[in-house]
Amino acid sequence: MKVTYYPGCDLYTKAKILNDSIIKTFRAVGIELVELANWYCCGTTFTLARDNKMSLIAPLRILAKVRQTNGSVLVPCSICFNTLKRANFIFKQDPETLKILNEHLGENYDAQAEIIHPFQFIFEHKDDFRKGVKRQLENLKLGCYYGCYLLRPQEELEFDDPEAPTIMEDFVHLIGARPISFPLKVECCGSYLIVNSPEAALEASYRILKNARENGVDALVTSCPVCHYNLDNFQTRITNLHPDHQPIPVFYFSQVMAMAFGLPVEDWGLEYNKVSPKKLLEEKKIL
Amino acid sequence: MRKLSRDEDFILRIQEISQQNIADCYQCGRCTAGCPFAEFMDEPPNRIIRYLQLGLKDEVLKAQGPWFCAACLVCETRCPRGVDIPRIMEAVRTIHLRSKEQLLDIDRIDKKILEEAHPLVLMSALYKYSY
Numbered sequence: 001m002k003v004t005y006y007p008g009c010d011l012y013t014k015a016k017i018l019n020d021s022i023i024k025t026f027r028a029v030g031i032e033l034v035e036l037a038n039w040y041c042c043g044t045t046f047t048l049a050r051d052n053k054m055s056l057i058a059p060l061r062i063l064a065k066v067r068q069t070n071g072s073v074l075v076p077c078s079i080c081f082n083t084l085k086r087a088n089f090i091f092k093q094d095p096e097t098l099k100i101l102n103e104h105l106g107e108n109y110d111a112q113a114e115i116i117h118p119f120q121f122i123f124e125h126k127d128d129f130r131k132g133v134k135r136q137l138e139n140l141k142l143g144c145y146y147g148c149y150l151l152r153p154q155e156e157l158e159f160d161d162p163e164a165p166t167i168m169e170d171f172v173h174l175i176g177a178r179p180i181s182f183p184l185k186v187e188c189c190g191s192y193l194i195v196n197s198p199e200a201a202l203e204a205s206y207r208i209l210k211n212a213r214e215n216g217v218d219a220l221v222t223s224c225p226v227c228h229y230n231l232d233n234f235q236t237r238i239t240n241l242h243p244d245h246q247p248i249p250v251f252y253f254s255q256v257m258a259m260a261f262g263l264p265v266e267d268w269g270l271e272y273n274k275v276s277p278k279k280l281l282e283e284k285k286i287l
Numbered sequence: 288m289r290k291l292s293r294d295e296d297f298i299l300r301i302q303e304i305s306q307q308n309i310a311d312c313y314q315c316g317r318c319t320a321g322c323p324f325a326e327f328m329d330e331p332p333n334r335i336i337r338y339l340q341l342g343l344k345d346e347v348l349k350a351q352g353p354w355f356c357a358a359c360l361v362c363e364t365r366c367p368r369g370v371d372i373p374r375i376m377e378a379v380r381t382i383h384l385r386s387k388e389q390l391l392d393i394d395r396i397d398k399k400i401l402e403e404a405h406p407l408v409l410m411s412a413l414y415k416y417s418y
């Protein structure tokens with residue numbers, strides 16, 4: 001089966017391991033991800049100023065291309081997913097804005113593109129993915145960290161319960177590892193505040209990691225490159241601020257899927273993780 | 288006693304940018320209680336809204352609170368009155384940014400972050416702190 005795929009900028013650069021491991025794990029269960037031709041950056045974080053139409057231009061062009069391709073697109077990056085879904089919500093609800101943008105851009109977009117996150121896709125094809133599992137990871141306790149962009153606002157994303165989501169736990173369970181829910185799994189990691197107010201972002205990340213640790217997780221799983229960056233990249237700085245901090249590896253969900261599917265260890269992308277998961281995986285007899 | 292003057296144009300401008308009705312808020316404080324960044328804010332979300340209800344433009348524009356809003360939308364999810372607070376925070380920032388105040392200065396960004404950060408993070412920050 002061929003599926004149209006939108007990687008977005010981050011998956012081409014700093015989150016390359018997310019890109020590579022999704023392509024390889026999907027291929028392992030017979031799904032070929034075909035990149036949307038000539039895609040653009042989605043514009044990143046969705047603007048909340050309602051009088052700003054500029055930020056809708058990139059999403060409209062991307063979604064018009066999706067319509068011309070096969071109508072639906074798989075989007076793994078949580079921010080791209082959020083931005084495209086929110087823009088499409090406006091296109092559906094506000095025909096006036098859609099018309100202005102279509103005329104301005106010379107497009108004829110009808111607001112009917114379907115934007116799908118890998119977790120949703122995996123559950124639509126759960127038997128295939130279950131059959132892909134070749135290795136037992138039941139000793140690995142994975143904290144399911146959602147962050148913001150997959151969940152909120154619920155009425156626009158229609159993804160999962162924003163306060164008590166379960167789709168990631170179901171995913172971890174499906175690939176045979178042990179999901180752990182912890183209270184701060186839906187709390188913000190600090191997002192772009194890391195650039196302008198790092199002290200606030202580091203504090204937010206510290207609280208999340210601590211809460212996960214207190215609930216017995218071995219490692220965290222996420223699908224968002226920004227959450228991954230904030231939670232994985234700064235743990236040395238967090239330890240300097242909070243000497244009680246104990247480092248926790250943070251995986252992209254597709255890295256764990258690569259382990260479960262028995263792909264060669266080079267495809268797990270472990271060298272990408274700033275907090276090395278090697279010792280943990282050896283202890284659990286996975287490496 | 289300090290004299291407070293109500294600035295109607297300012298309220299209308301915020302309501303236009305955010306498409307929110309400031310009067311909907313009944314000051315329960317749930318937004319502030321759940322905000323992960325409230326402790327960093329001089330004026331937390333509910334107080335920004337209260338100042339807006341009172342039309343206190345200077346108080347709102349002086350506040351640093353809106354710059355610590357990560358648009359995480361936890362408060363939007365929990366507000367019993369359906370107020371989309373992050374849109375109001377964005378409207379306050381937008382008014383500053385469109386008057387070219389508080390623009391993110393790239394020279395001020397931590398060098399290590401500038402080198403290592405994902406493009407997504409830098410673009411989001413530039414998006415939120417410029418116009």
Ligand code: SF4
Pocket residue numbers: 311312313314315316317318319332333336365366367368369370372
């Ligand atoms: S949660 Fe809503 S109603 Fe309560 S103080 Fe905040 S904005 Fe006002």
Ligand code: SF4
Pocket residue numbers: 318321322323324325332355356357358359360361362363372373376
């Ligand atoms: S959206 Fe902004 S104000 Fe609301 S909880 Fe998140 S950081 Fe706080």
